[in-house]
C-alpha cells in the first residue's frame with residue numbers, strides 16, 4: 737500500500753500558490769485557515785495530503801483548491817496560446833491566478849494552435865502527461881476541420897495509407913481516418929501529434945483548413961455543455977476514458 741504523503745501546512749499552501757510561509761502564518765493568525773471546521777493557527781503543523789482535503793479545509797472562506805494530481809478539461813477558445821511564456825492571451829489566463837504559482841506546475845497535455853478550439857487537457861501530473869502524448873500509446877485525437885475547398889474524394893485513402901510524408905519530414909504519417917461530413921467539412925482521427933499536423937495534412941492534398949476544433953481524445957469527448965473558455969476537473973473515471 738502506498739503511504740499517504742504529509743506536508744507542513746505552510747509548505748503545502750505555498751506549493752499551491754496561496755503565498756509565502758510568512759503570508760500563510762499571517763493568514764492563519766487572522767483566522768483565515770480552517771481544517772475540519774476549526775481554526776488552524778499553527779502552519780508548521782504536518783497534515784496528511786489526502787484528495788478529500790478540499791472538502792475539509794477552507795482558505796479565506798473558500799474550499800481549498802484541488803491537491804496535486806489534478807486534470808483540467810478546458811474547451812479552448814480561439815485566439816489563446818498553449819504556452820507559459822509567449823506574448824498575448826494564454827490558456828493559463830483562464831485558470832485562477834495562483835495556479836500559475838503551483839509546484840509542480842500545471843501544463844497543457846500536448847498543444848492546440850492559437851486558432852484551434854476544443855478539447856484541451858491540463859495537468860500537474862507529469863506521468864499522466866507523458867502517457868497521453870507517448871507515441872507508443874496511440875491515443876486517438878478527433879478533429880473537425882472546416883476546409884477552404886471541396887474534398888476531391890481521394891484524401892481518405894491517402895490519409896489511411898500510412899504513406900503520406902509531410903513537407904520537411906522523412907517519416908510517413910501513421911494511418912489516419914477521414915470521415916466526410918460535407919464537401920467542405922470532415923472529421924479526422926489521428927494518433928500522432930506532429931506540429932500543425934492536421935493543417936499540414938490538408939495542405940498536402942492541396943486544401944486549406946479554415947476552422948479546426950478538437951472534439952475527442954481517446955474515449956473522452958468534449959461535453960456539449962462546456963462552452964468555449966469554460967473548464968472543469970476530470971474525475972478518475974473520465975481520466976481512465978482517455979486510454980479506452
Ligand code: URA
Pocket residue numbers: 847848849850852879931932933934935936948
Ligand atoms: N493539428 C493542427 O494542425 N493544429 C492543431 O492545433 C492540432 C492538430
